[in-house]
Amino acid sequence: MLHAESLACARGERVVLRDISLTLTPGKLLGVLGANGAGKTSLLATLAGEIPAHGGSLQLDGRALHAYSTAELARRRAVLPQSPSLSFDLGVREVVAMGAYPFGNLPASRLETLIARVLALADATVLSTRRYLALSGGEQQRVQFARVLLQTLAARAEDEYRVLMLDEPTASLDPRHQVQLLQGVARIAREEGVASLLVLHDVNLAAQWCDRLMLLTRGACVAQGTPREVLTPENLETVYGLPAQVIPHPAQADTPLVLFASRVEA
Template identity: 60%
Template sequence: MLIADQLCCGRHGKAVLSGVSLQLNPGEVLGVLGANGAGKSTLLATLAGELPPLAGTLTLNGAPLAIQSAHQQARCRAVLPQTPSLAFELGVRAVAATGAYPFPELSPPDLDALLERTLSLADAAAFTTRRYTTLSGGEQQRVQFARVLTQALAQRASGEYRALLLDEPTASLDPRHQLLLLQTVAQLAREQQLAVLVILHDVNLAAWWCDRLLLLADGAVAALGTPQAVLTPGHLRAVYQINATVTPHPHAPERQLVCFG
């Protein structure tokens, strides 16, 4: 399990967040919300091992993350960055297949079956014969989603911990594909016991699809808990500096609907 205790995160030696304590539980989707510059991407990059913590402890499966090799980490967690880039003229299927690099033991038939599944889950199967660079931004994002799903769902020992870290995965997607992506993430979290952390800007998408929410503001955790406990007018005002009304969702009263202004 990925566990942070009193984590201090920053870039170039300058702290952005401090006192962050959380754990990514199997079978759960944790949504991260906050205003621009709140430190959401810095937190994800630290949890992914891409940035060293400035203080606190960060462990993966009981061992300090810092002493684990990139290969060890890649077999346990998959990361979708905010702006994935690709400098090579690769086909869509080849890009999705890079998610299997940490698993050389996969046989060609198993890899083919896995790619067929993940490209379908990402709704990217229709353009598998095209070059990645010819796709629109939203289509490229769907291919990158297929890549991290390939990494997260690659064959491994039963019960092995797997984490999926997604940085604004819905940003370039149309509403249908935003819902499809988050529905897929939530379903896989339940069925495959994935531990998911997803950074979102849409508060209502987070309220609908996430099991727990982490609100960041003023360089610290403003709230952490269920959507019902976290999405209050007071918390939202502290995070976004704007008034918010929170009401039961008209289609699901157990969920919340947030209106700003």
């Protein structure tokens, strides 16, 4: 499993993470929440091996993460950044198929099966004959989500521990596709045993879909646990600087619903 203990990270002279401990468990979704600049993206990038840790321990299956090559990491974890960029005018199916690159030449029949599956999970099947650069921002996000799903699923026959990391994946999506994306992540996690890390801004979406949450502020963990344990008025005001009311969700038992103050005092 991917395990961090007392993790610290710096960007230049600025410490962006300190004393972070977590484990990404197969089949479970961990949601990372916090205000802008809290260190959410830095945490994801450090766990993905994209920026180095400057303290603590970070291990994948008992081996230091920095000991893995880039190619090895690409076969063990898939990352969807905040703003995935692609300037080449490729077809949608070609973009999705990029997720198979770390695994060499997959059999054509298996690749086609995977493409069809992930396009359906991302509600992007209708986009499959179009050109990527002609899509809207939200449509491109769904295609990129399909790509990282394919990367995540391509090696499942090897029964390896895999991690799916998504940085604000719902930001450019309408409410329907926000729910569909999170539903797809949850389905893949449970059916395939994939460990998932999601950086989110919407605390209520996180409460509904994530098994556990981590609240960050100024690079430190304020709380980690189940949504009910983490989303308290005290924790939320500490992180967001707004009074919050937490009530039971009217449609989902045991799920908290967060209501923030409608005004910010001058």
